[in-house]
Amino acid sequence: MGRHPGWLFRDTVEDSKRLRIDSIKSLLRGEVSGITSTWTNNRTGESFKVDIGWDSGDQLEITYTTKDGWPIQYSIRRLMTPSNLGNGFRYWFQCPGLRDGNQCYKRVGILYLPPGAIYFACRHCYRLPYQDQLLRMKQFDGLPKPQASP
Numbered sequence: 606m607g608r609h610p611g612w613l614f615r616d617t618v619e620d621s622k623r624l625r626i627d628s629i630k631s632l633l634r635g636e637v638s639g640i641t642s643t644w645t646n647n648r649t650g651e652s653f654k655v656d657i658g659w660d661s662g663d664q665l666e667i668t669y670t671t672k673d674g675w676p677i678q679y680s681i682r683r684l685m686t687p688s689n690l691g692n693g694f695r696y697w698f699q700c701p702g703l704r705d706g707n708q709c710y711k712r713v714g715i716l717y718l719p720p721g722a723i724y725f726a727c728r729h730c731y732r733l734p735y736q737d738q739l740l741r742m743k744q745f746d747g748l749p750k751p752q753a754s755p
């Protein structure tokens with residue numbers, strides 16, 4: 606996939622809503638049965654709410670309504686690895702996204718919902734660059750091309 610004229614205007618990680626595994630620890634530990642994450646746009650005052658609980662198959666169940674009013678509900682698998690402190694676990698999302706036509710299933714700590722997107726997925730699925738990466742690419746792009754020496 607080559608660059609196209611709009612590539613500089615791609616969504617970045619910073620524009621996206623992030624769902625951090627750390628923010629739902631109390632749910633993962635069974636201290637609460639559900640968590641609501643809310644994002645509020647400082648400029649418009651618009652807010653977006655995501656409910657996270659458990660489905661019947663012991664997976665995380667994500668529920669929200671899109672900007673256009675569509676009710677969305679799906680499950681995301683959570684993974685555990687032994688923590689490097691030797692006690693307890695580290696938790697991860699298993700990315701529910703599709704990458705190049707295949708299930709991603711990447712183990713990630715953060716899922717993203719870029720503006721206009723319907724589902725949370727990892728930044729690899731959405732090919733989200735960080736803003737500073739874009740800046741660096743932009744700077745690089747502006748440099749004169751190396752000339753072949755005569």
Ligand SMILES: [Zn+2]
Pocket residue numbers: 700701702703704709710711726727728729730
């Ligand atoms: Zn992914």
